Amino acid sequence: MASEVLIDLLNTVVMGILLGGLYALIALGLSLVFGVMKMINVAHGDLILLGTYFAYGMMTHLGVDPILSLIAGIPLLFVIGFGIQKYLMSRAMGRSMEAPLLIAFGISLMLQNLQQILWTPMSKGLTTSYALESFGLGGINLPLAYLFDFIAAVIVMFLLSQFLNRTYLGKAITGAAQDRTAAQLMGINTGRVYAFAFAISMATAAFAGVFLGLTFPFTPQSGTSFLIIAFGVVIVGGLGSMIGTFLGGIVLGVAQTLGGYFLGPTSQMLVVYCLVLLVLALRPQGLFGR
Amino acid sequence: MIVIIVMLAAFPKLGVPDAWILYILLFFVYLAMANMWNLLCGYSGLISLCQPAFIGIAGYTLVLLVWVGVPFYVAIIAGGIVAGAFAVLISIPVFRLRGIYFAIGTLVVPEALRILFLLWRPVGGKLHGGGAGYMLRGMSGVSVAHYYWMACIVGIGSFFLMRLILRSKLGLGLAAIRENDRSAASSGLNVFRLKLYSFVISGFVTGIAGAVFYLYQGYIEPGAAFTIQWTMIPILATVIGGISTEEGPIIGTVVVVFLDFLLARYAGISMFIQGAILVGIMLLAPQGIMEIGKQIRTYFSWLR
Amino acid sequence: MNEGAQLSVTSIDVFYGGFQAIHEVSLKVQSGEIVALVGANGAGKSTLLNTISGLIQPAKGRIEFEGESITAMDPSQIVALGISQVPQGRRIFPDMTVRDNLVLGSYNRNARFKKEQNFEMVYNLFPILKERKKQLAKTLSGGEQQMLALGRGLMSSPKLMLLDEMSLGLAPIIIGKVYKALRKIRKRGITILFIEQSVRRSLEEADRAYIIEAGRVVLSGKVADLREEEEIKKAYFGI
Numbered sequence: 001m002a003s004e005v006l007i008d009l010l011n012t013v014v015m016g017i018l019l020g021g022l023y024a025l026i027a028l029g030l031s032l033v034f035g036v037m038k039m040i041n042v043a044h045g046d047l048i049l050l051g052t053y054f055a056y057g058m059m060t061h062l063g064v065d066p067i068l069s070l071i072a073g074i075p076l077l078f079v080i081g082f083g084i085q086k087y088l089m090s091r092a093m094g095r096s097m098e099a100p101l102l103i104a105f106g107i108s109l110m111l112q113n114l115q116q117i118l119w120t121p122m123s124k125g126l127t128t129s130y131a132l133e134s135f136g137l138g139g140i141n142l143p144l145a146y147l148f149d150f151i152a153a154v155i156v157m158f159l160l161s162q163f164l165n166r167t168y169l170g171k172a173i174t175g176a177a178q179d180r181t182a183a184q185l186m187g188i189n190t191g192r193v194y195a196f197a198f199a200i201s202m203a204t205a206a207f208a209g210v211f212l213g214l215t216f217p218f219t220p221q222s223g224t225s226f227l228i229i230a231f232g233v234v235i236v237g238g239l240g241s242m243i244g245t246f247l248g249g250i251v252l253g254v255a256q257t258l259g260g261y262f263l264g265p266t267s268q269m270l271v272v273y274c275l276v277l278l279v280l281a282l283r284p285q286g287l288f289g290r
Numbered sequence: 291m292i293v294i295i296v297m298l299a300a301f302p303k304l305g306v307p308d309a310w311i312l313y314i315l316l317f318f319v320y321l322a323m324a325n326m327w328n329l330l331c332g333y334s335g336l337i338s339l340c341q342p343a344f345i346g347i348a349g350y351t352l353v354l355l356v357w358v359g360v361p362f363y364v365a366i367i368a369g370g371i372v373a374g375a376f377a378v379l380i381s382i383p384v385f386r387l388r389g390i391y392f393a394i395g396t397l398v399v400p401e402a403l404r405i406l407f408l409l410w411r412p413v414g415g416k417l418h419g420g421g422a423g424y425m426l427r428g429m430s431g432v433s434v435a436h437y438y439w440m441a442c443i444v445g446i447g448s449f450f451l452m453r454l455i456l457r458s459k460l461g462l463g464l465a466a467i468r469e470n471d472r473s474a475a476s477s478g479l480n481v482f483r484l485k486l487y488s489f490v491i492s493g494f495v496t497g498i499a500g501a502v503f504y505l506y507q508g509y510i511e512p513g514a515a516f517t518i519q520w521t522m523i524p525i526l527a528t529v530i531g532g533i534s535t536e537e538g539p540i541i542g543t544v545v546v547v548f549l550d551f552l553l554a555r556y557a558g559i560s561m562f563i564q565g566a567i568l569v570g571i572m573l574l575a576p577q578g579i580m581e582i583g584k585q586i587r588t589y590f591s592w593l594r
Numbered sequence: 595m596n597e598g599a600q601l602s603v604t605s606i607d608v609f610y611g612g613f614q615a616i617h618e619v620s621l622k623v624q625s626g627e628i629v630a631l632v633g634a635n636g637a638g639k640s641t642l643l644n645t646i647s648g649l650i651q652p653a654k655g656r657i658e659f660e661g662e663s664i665t666a667m668d669p670s671q672i673v674a675l676g677i678s679q680v681p682q683g684r685r686i687f688p689d690m691t692v693r694d695n696l697v698l699g700s701y702n703r704n705a706r707f708k709k710e711q712n713f714e715m716v717y718n719l720f721p722i723l724k725e726r727k728k729q730l731a732k733t734l735s736g737g738e739q740q741m742l743a744l745g746r747g748l749m750s751s752p753k754l755m756l757l758d759e760m761s762l763g764l765a766p767i768i769i770g771k772v773y774k775a776l777r778k779i780r781k782r783g784i785t786i787l788f789i790e791q792s793v794r795r796s797l798e799e800a801d802r803a804y805i806i807e808a809g810r811v812v813l814s815g816k817v818a819d820l821r822e823e824e825e826i827k828k829a830y831f832g833i
Contacts (some may be wrong), residue, residue, distance in 0.1 A: 040394055091573055098337055099572050101393055102529065105339075106568035109522060113562035168701060175687045175698050182685035185647060187673030187702035187750060224401055224518065231394045266409060273402040280395055281383030 020253030021153035027233035029201035045227030051209025081202025126213035318445025332534035345500030346515035373497025532580025606655030678752035699749025737768035
């Protein structure tokens with residue numbers, strides 16, 4: 001009997017770790033924008049959801065597999081992100097600290113309403129044949145979707161870190177995040193760099209959106225919980241390193257699955273939220289932060 | 291000023307149509323919330339997205355107390371107190387954060403509460419529509435006029451409260467903090483305490499306003515109680531009218547209620563339009579109508 | 595009057611918020627010169643350099659570089675034209691490697707082709723940077739950071755370099771090394787306009803100097819002539 005419980009528990013923890021990878025992916029976009037522009041994009045969750053609904057639309061109207069639809073989804077969100085930063089946020093950033101936040105808030109609401117009109121408030125899912133399967137790993141059974149999430153997350157994080165470390169633009173983004181004025185003196189056009197950073201953040205959001213949709217059902221309101229997850233990962237993992245974000249994601253993922261196991265599916269997010277508030281109260285720089 | 295108040299108070303007796311009364315009631319409820327948000331963001335520099343938590347908690351307190359037979363006016367005050375106490379509790383984690391971090395921290399709270407109230411059914415029995423909501427019981431014999439007057443008290447009261455605060459020591463302290471909270475701290479002001487006062491006061495008053503609203507609506511349900519709409523309304527009202535001004539929230543609330551009225555038929559896209567207006571205002575006229583008014587006045591004084 | 599001047603600043607006013615930091619300042623720098631800006635703290639020298647670099651726009655007046663008006667240009671365009679600033683306090687990117695800092699110096703399109711050449715030049719000038727190229731910039735000592743900042747400025751293949759208080763916080767020996775490097779840079783034909791706290795050092799290294807006080811040019815001329823000026827002897831000598 002005990003061994004069954006143990007196996008169940010192990011199962012839950014491993015699922016949490018796999019989920020954590022995805023959560024780290026969600027947080028990446030948010031922390032990129034925050035690191036570079038010192039601004040938390042309150043619409044991040046809803047923009048991720050935009051990616052999800054786009055894949056959903058492609059799936060239901062054109063029969064395109066969600067992961068394949070990323071071929072269109074990523075550029076779409078990239079362009080949208082570029083536009084938002086270049087034309088909306090950049091104007092607001094100069095004015096006051098609240099302005100970009102409120103604009104993002106407005107965008108967030110617009111998106112929620114839009115989603116509601118287009119797709120009804122009913123819960124939807126990106127249900128594909130493979131998303132529902134599970135696979136065995138040494139005695140425990142795991143949903144295939146979770147594994148996909150994890151792999152996707154690792155790939156994207158790898159690509160992103162390569163981009164940031166090896167390309168001119170990537171280094172420019174990193175530099176602008178560390179010292180904006182110095183970057184300007186290098187001839188870096190910070191306006192364009194910010195727009196690219198936001199666009200890249202949105203590209204990761206497109207990814208995150210599709211894989212989230214494969215894993216969980218979603219409603220037009222889900223954006224808020226995505227945002228809180230992303231924020232939570234950044235808080236728990238600390239800002240500054242991709243590893244920290246990754247670990248933060250895992251912590252939250254495991255917290256959620258364990259919460260779901262012990263308290264039931266409705267409460268699992270509650271556990272996550274309480275954890276975030278707890279970490280905030282006791283160790284605001286995060287468990288792994290500098 | 292007094293004349294207006296008396297007139298407004300007399301409306302129900304004068305046979306003013308119910309629909310109007312309800313809109314004015316809504317106006318005062320929203321006004322109180324807008325004023326409180328202004329207190330937090332415009333005057334204390336705290337961008338709070340926490341309003342739904344106060345409103346929902348106070349609403350639930352009201353419903354639960356009335357359920358067990360407490361007279362409703364007591365329950366309203368109790369709602370405010372519970373909301374205020376909750377503000378104190380929340381301030382512990384959330385005040386560690388600055389600016390935008392703070393905003394999202396406060397976003398988490400209503401979300402968490404929403405789930406909590408989905409699960410928690412403290413008083414058994416009657417559930418509204420099978421969901422997790424409650425009907426307001428024992429309210430027969432209380433007429434619309436009573437709700438209306440409560441709303442008036444809350445709304446007008448909030449205006450005078452703002453006046454009082456801004457002219458008091460608290461107000462001066464807040465002004466200093468808004469400019470730069472580090473330098474304010476070094477000049478001896480207890481930043482934390484001042485912000486806490488703002489936060490709690492706002493929690494209390496917002497709670498009361500929310501309770502009044504639920505008094506009028508007659509039922510409460512977690513999804514709607516803790517929705518982000520409750521944040522949107524005061525933000526929109528304050529920003530349109532003019533943040534950090536005393537009259538701003540009044541003008542803004544008028545606009546918002548008017549918009550509500552106009553868009554009643556288009557309930558589906560009202561949030562979209564509100565969001566679009568918020569974005570538009572932040573880009574084009576971030577100081578709101580008050581500022582535009584000032585500019586017009588300056589322009590005309592030039593012409594003389 | 596402006597013929598031949600590589601950089602000419604004509605009667606600019608610069609405001610910092612509501613406060614006027616620079617009043618009617620004019621200056622000229624010829625190609626290949628070393629010119630010093632001297633003055634007390636807060637006199638507006640950094641503001642002047644920042645205006646030339648395009649970080650601030652003058653409210654009035656003109657700035658021209660090699661005959662082209664750069665008054666309204668933004669910083670990235672100005673770097674592309676060949677003006678490079680090494681800002682006060684170094685402002686290297688602390689969490690990036692030495693090498694990456696230098697790479698970013700060559701960000702602008704014109705300089706990218708010459709990246710390898712410039713790397714060689716910088717490593718020759720400052721061998722310690724080559725040694726430490728994989729280290730994070732924040733782990734470098736003050737003097738090494740200054741060399742990194744200088745090297746970074748060189749990576750953009752500048753024609754004119756603006757240097758803001760290079761000796762800030764550095765030991766005299768290190769300062770000596772830095773200025774030695776500066777002379778080598780000058781030998782490559784790069785024009786230099788620098789701010790230096792120490793009047794004596796300024797007059798030692800520069801061809802010409804401008805004395806700035808409260809946002810105005812109060813004195814200017816060839817260093818040899820300035821040395822004779824009574825005011826300089828009285829007010830500043832020995833600093």
